[in-house]
Amino acid sequence: MGGDLGPEEVVAGARLAASELGVEVVLVGDPERIGDAGGLAVIAASEVIEMHDDPAAAVRTKRDSSLVRTAEAVRDGRAGAMVSAGNTGATMVSALLRMGRIKGVSRPAIATPIPVPGSTPTVVLDAGANAECSPAWLVQFAQMGAAFSRQRFGIPEPRVGLLSIGEEPSKGTPLVKEAHCLLAGGAAGPEVHFVGNVEGRDVMSDAVDVVVTDGFTGNVVLKTIEGSMRFAMRAVLAALDTDEATKAAGDVLLPALLPLAAELDPDTYGGAMLLGVEGVCVISHGSSSSRAIVNAIRVARDAIDADLVGRLAASTGAAAGS
Amino acid sequence: MGGDLGPEEVVAGARLAASELGVEVVLVGDPERIGDAGGLAVIAASEVIEMHDDPAAAVRTKRDSSLVRTAEAVRDGRAGAMVSAGNTGATMVSALLRMGRIKGVSRPAIATPIPVPGSTPTVVLDAGANAECSPAWLVQFAQMGAAFSRQRFGIPEPRVGLLSIGEEPSKGTPLVKEAHCLLAGGAAGPEVHFVGNVEGRDVMSDAVDVVVTDGFTGNVVLKTIEGSMRFAMRAVLAALDTDEATKAAGDVLLPALLPLAAELDPDTYGGAMLLGVEGVCVISHGSSSSRAIVNAIRVARDAIDADLVGRLAASTGAAAGS
Numbered sequence: 228m229g230g231d232l233g234p235e236e237v238v239a240g241a242r243l244a245a246s247e248l249g250v251e252v253v254l255v256g257d258p259e260r261i262g263d264a265g266g267l268a269v270i271a272a273s274e275v276i277e278m279h280d281d282p283a284a285a286v287r288t289k290r291d292s293s294l295v296r297t298a299e300a301v302r303d304g305r306a307g308a309m310v311s312a313g314n315t316g317a318t319m320v321s322a323l324l325r326m327g328r329i330k331g332v333s334r335p336a337i338a339t340p341i342p343v344p345g346s347t348p349t350v351v352l353d354a355g356a357n358a359e360c361s362p363a364w365l366v367q368f369a370q371m372g373a374a375f376s377r378q379r380f381g382i383p384e385p386r387v388g389l390l391s392i393g394e395e396p397s398k399g400t401p402l403v404k405e406a407h408c409l410l411a412g413g414a415a416g417p418e419v420h421f422v423g424n425v426e427g428r429d430v431m432s433d434a435v436d437v438v439v440t441d442g443f444t445g446n447v448v449l450k451t452i453e454g455s456m457r458f459a460m461r462a463v464l465a466a467l468d469t470d471e472a473t474k475a476a477g478d479v480l481l482p483a484l485l486p487l488a489a490e491l492d493p494d495t496y497g498g499a500m501l502l503g504v505e506g507v508c509v510i511s512h513g514s515s516s517s518r519a520i521v522n523a524i525r526v527a528r529d530a531i532d533a534d535l536v537g538r539l540a541a542s543t544g545a546a547a548g549s
Numbered sequence: 550m551g552g553d554l555g556p557e558e559v560v561a562g563a564r565l566a567a568s569e570l571g572v573e574v575v576l577v578g579d580p581e582r583i584g585d586a587g588g589l590a591v592i593a594a595s596e597v598i599e600m601h602d603d604p605a606a607a608v609r610t611k612r613d614s615s616l617v618r619t620a621e622a623v624r625d626g627r628a629g630a631m632v633s634a635g636n637t638g639a640t641m642v643s644a645l646l647r648m649g650r651i652k653g654v655s656r657p658a659i660a661t662p663i664p665v666p667g668s669t670p671t672v673v674l675d676a677g678a679n680a681e682c683s684p685a686w687l688v689q690f691a692q693m694g695a696a697f698s699r700q701r702f703g704i705p706e707p708r709v710g711l712l713s714i715g716e717e718p719s720k721g722t723p724l725v726k727e728a729h730c731l732l733a734g735g736a737a738g739p740e741v742h743f744v745g746n747v748e749g750r751d752v753m754s755d756a757v758d759v760v761v762t763d764g765f766t767g768n769v770v771l772k773t774i775e776g777s778m779r780f781a782m783r784a785v786l787a788a789l790d791t792d793e794a795t796k797a798a799g800d801v802l803l804p805a806l807l808p809l810a811a812e813l814d815p816d817t818y819g820g821a822m823l824l825g826v827e828g829v830c831v832i833s834h835g836s837s838s839s840r841a842i843v844n845a846i847r848v849a850r851d852a853i854d855a856d857l858v859g860r861l862a863a864s865t866g867a868a869a870g871s
Contacts, residue, residue, distance in 0.1 A: 247860045281719075344784060355714060358722050392677060392768040398763050400680050430774030443722050446714040447749045447766055451773045454750030459781035462666060466805040473805050476798035483788040483795050491707075 228293040229257040229313020231514045237312055240520020241267060247521060250528050253306055257294040270305070271465040272532035278513065282316030286324060294318055298325035302504040308494050308507035308527035312515040318508065319356055326506040328542045330337070334360070335503030336368045337450055337510065346433035347380045353395060354499060355446035362460075365439050367543050369415045371502040372437035374542040377398070378533045379500075379526070385436035388425030398424065402441065410417040410439075418542055427451075429534075434453040456491055473539055498523045500530070502539055507531055550578040550597040550615040551635020553835045553848060561632055562842020563589060564730045566819070569843060572850050575628055578615040595617040600835065604638030616640055620647035623828040630829035630849035634820075634837040639822055640830065641678055649827040651862045656682070657825030657834065658764070660697050661771055669702045676821060677768035684727035687711070687761050689865050691737045693824040694759035695837035696864040699823075700855045701848070707758035710747030711735075712766060720746065724763065732761075740864055749773075778813055788834040820845045822852070824861055829853055 233433060242265040242521055254261050255270045256307050266339035274292040276285040286295060294313060299322040300306040311318040315337075334342035337356045340348035352372045357364065389407055391399040396407045403424075410509050411419045422528045426433050430448060440448070463484075467477035498519070507530045511523040530536075552559050555579060563574045564587040574772065576583055577592045596614040604751040608617060616635060620643040622628040633640040637659075645657055662670035674694045691709050698707035709727055718729045725746075732743045737770040747757050752770060762770070786808075791798035797810045820833035820841070831851045833845040854860075 294731050343780075353687055357713065358720075364716050372665060390769060392680065392765055392772075398680075403765075426776075427772030427774075428779070430773060433778045443714055443725075444766055444769055448710065448769060448773050450749030451716075451770050452749075452777050454748075455753050455774050455777045456781065457666075457750070459778065459785075462809050463781075463806075466802060466809055469805040472801050476801035479794050479798035480802070481786060483791040484785075487788055516822045 228260065228272075229278070229311055229318075229513070230511075231278070231312075232516070235262070236387055236515070238262065238264065238522055240517035241514070241524070243517055244524035245520045246436060247529060248525055250524065251481035251510060252524065253300065253412050255297040260277065260434075261305050270296055276314050276317040280314060280317060280328050282320045285314070285317050287321045291507060292321075294402065295325065296322040298508075301508075302326050307531040308509065310509045310511060310520070310523045310527050311404050312511040312513060312520065312523075315513075317354070317511055318510050320497050320527055322501055322504045322508040324504065326433075326504045326508070329503055329505055329536065330541065331504040331540070331544050332371075333367055334364050334520070335501050336364075336371060337445075337499050338372060338502050339445075339499040341430055341449070341452060342490050343431055344487060347353055347382060347436065348387075349380075349430055349432075349435060349438055351377050351430060351438045351440065351445050351448060352502065353440065353442040353445050354449050355442045356501070357422045357442040360402065360441040361441070362402060363531070365402070365441070366409050366414050367503075369410055369419050369437070370542040373415075373419045374538045375500065375502055376436050378530065380436075382436050382458050384420050386422045386434075387419050387437040388422050388429065388435040390427070390430075390438050390448070391424035392425075392426065394424050396424065406439070416542075427464060438547040453493065460488070460491075500524070505536065507535060550581065550594075550632055551640075553600070553634075553832075553833070554838065555604065556582050558837070559842055560586065561722060562837070562839035563846070564766050565839055566846040567842045570847055570850060571673050572846065575622065576764050577619040591623060592618055598639040598752070599635050599802065600636050602636060602639060604636060604642045606756040607636070607639050608642045611705050612725065615644075616643040617647060620644050620828075620830075623830075624648050629853040630831065632833060632842070632845045632849050634833040634835060634845075636844065637677070637832055637835075638805055641830050644826045644828065648826045651825055651827055651858065653851075653862070653866050654693075654825040655689055655711075656686050657823050658693060659767075660694060661767075661821040662701070663751055663771070663774060664812050665755055666809060669704060669758065670674065671752055671754075671760055671826045672698050672701075672707075673752060673760045673762065673767050673770060674824065675762065675764035675767050676771050677764045678823070681755070681764040681765070682724065684724060684731055686737050687724070687728040687763070688731050689825075690761045691732060691741050691743065691759070691860050692864040694761060695737075695741045697822065697824055697857065697862045698758050700852065700860055702758075704758050706742050708744045709741050709759040709761060710744050710751065710757040712749070712752075712760050712762035712770070714748065715756040716746050716748075719800055720744065727759070738864075740798050747801035782810070782813075784838070817820065820848070822848070822857075825865075827855060
C-alpha cells in the first residue's frame, strides 16, 4: 500500500518481478486498491500505515495493516522476505516486532548501498534505525555490514571503516573513540577487516567498502549525498540548457551521461536492507518506480538464496563467543 | 607558514591582497622561508605548527610559532584579524587561548559557507570545533550563525534550521530534540528566525540560510559534500572525455560549466570563520591558492569593517539578558 507513487506502481513492479525473475510474489494489502494482481497471490490487509504516521504507534494500533501482515507472513513462513516502499520507520518496527531479532544482535541496523561508479557500492550502516548507539552496537554493525557486503557485492574481504572527523583514533566523539578502540582491538572478530577511521569524503570513493556509524550521522550523510547529487545533476543540466549551441552539445553528451545517471539512480540498487532481524527485509525508497521494485525483489531473492540471515547470525555469534 | 602549497603561495596571496584590496597585510613566520615580502611587514616567528601536530599540545609547546604569534598580534591590536591556511585545530586553539572568548559565549564554533549556485551560501556551524555539544551551545550557534549570515551575505532575516533526520521535533538525538525545544521556544531571542529541523539534503538548497549542528555532524556533512562534489565533477569530466564527439561538445559546454565550477570552488568563498573569539579569525582550507588567500583576506577585512565581533557579542549577549 506504500510508496509515494501509490500501490499501482508497486503492483506493477511485483508483476514485472514475477515474470522477469521467475519468483513467486505475494501482494499484501487492500484487494480493492491492489486491483488486477495479474495472477499473484494476495494476503488481504484492511489498514494502511501512512507515510506520516508515527511508526511505533501505528504498528501497535494498526494490527491489520499491510506492513504488519507482511512481516507476519515472513515470520510464519508464508513469505521468504518482505519488501516495502512505505513508511521506513514502520517497516523497521513491523519487522523487528513480528520477526524478532537474530539471537545475539543488540539492535538491527539499516544498511544502504551508496553508488560509486567504477567500483562496487559502499555500504553505510546504520542509515537511520538507531539515532543513538553504543560502541558495542557499532561493533555489531561492522560484523553485519561486512557479511552483507560479502553476500550482496561479492567482496571477499570488505574493508570496514568507522566514520569520524579525522584519521587519528583520538578524533571524534566518545562513542567513535571507544568504537575505534574496540574495532582496532579485534572485537569484531577475524572476519572484519577494520581499516580505521574514514571521513565523509571517503563514502563516495573506492577507499572503503563498509562505513560504520550511528543512525543519526548515517542518515544525515545519505541525505547530504542525495541533496548534493541532485544539485549537481540540476546544475549540469542547466549548463546544457544555456543556448542552442550547448543544447546541441548536450545531445551529443547524453549517451555518455546516461549510464552515469543510471549508476547514481537509487532505483538501480533496490534500496536498503534491515540487518539483524530474523528475516529478509528490504526497504525501497518512497518514490520507488516499478523498476525499483523489481530490483528490490531481486535483492530480496538473492539474500534468501545466499542465506543472508544465517550469515549475519554467524557473523555476530562467532565474535560473541570469542 | 601553513598551507599545503607552502608559504610561497600564502605570501603571494598576501602581496596580491595588499595591492588589490589596499589593505595592510602583516606576514608572520620565519623571515627566511617567507622570502621576498614585497614590502609587507613581517613579524618573526621561529617555530611552525605542522599539519599533523596535535593542536592543543602544539599551541602549548610552540610558543614562538607563526600561529600563536599571529593570534597574539590580534590580541595586542597589531593586527585586526588573523588568516591561516595551516592546521585548523591549532588555528582554533591559538585564537581561543590568545584572544579569548567573547564574554558570554560558551564555545566558539567554526562557520563554513556552503555554495548554493543561484542563491546565497548556506552557513553550516559548528563545522568541527566541538565534537560534542550541549543544547545551550547550539542555541548560541544559532545566534552567532544568524549574525554572521547577516553580516557576510547581507541576508536581513536569515532562516536558521537545526540539522536532524526528519522535520518532526520528535526526530533525532536527545541533543537535537532538546535544542529544538529551546529554539522553538525562542531561547535564541527575536533576532533568530528559527524554521525548525532541516535535513542533509537542505544544506545545498535555498531552503535555509544557517544550519546549526554539533561539530562532529557538521564536519561529516562538509566532507561528504566535498567528496560527492569532487566525485560528480570527475564523473562529468570523464563523460566529456569519452570520444572525439564528446570532446568537441565539451569544448562548447566549457564556458557554461566554468562559472558553475567557480561557484563550487571553495577558493571563491575565502574559507571558514571561527565565531565566538575576541577577534576575527579566518580559516582558509589547507590547499588554498594565492587567490583563495586574497578572498580570505577580503572576508577578514569585511568582518572588521562591519564589526562582526561586536555583532556576535550583541547577538549572544542580548538573548542572555532576555
